[in-house]
Amino acid sequence: MRCGTRHCRRPSHASSSCGCWRNTVRVTDLTDATWRKSSYSNPDGGACLEVADTAPSLVPVRDSKDPARGALVFRAGAWAAFVDGVKRGA
Incomplete structure (x- = not known):
């Protein structure tokens, strides 16, 4: 085993x-999470990403068009590195 x-x-x-x-x-309980549209989402309502500020060390992310599919939860440092890479065009 x-x-x-x-x-x-x-x-x-x-x-x-x-x-x-x-x-x-x-596993993080996101039942009562307050979701907000990411500033990096498409303003026309197409590819929308939502994030929740539930814990300072975790960043839950989900697709706003299909929230029932659940969320991916990233460590805050990993998410910050991802966002920094997006900003730099990496």
């Missing part, structure tokens, strides 16, 4: 000795 994370190939263990826990984000 594996430890439970997708990337880890080590046998099941009680501790985090393999470090695979660093690659995971805990």
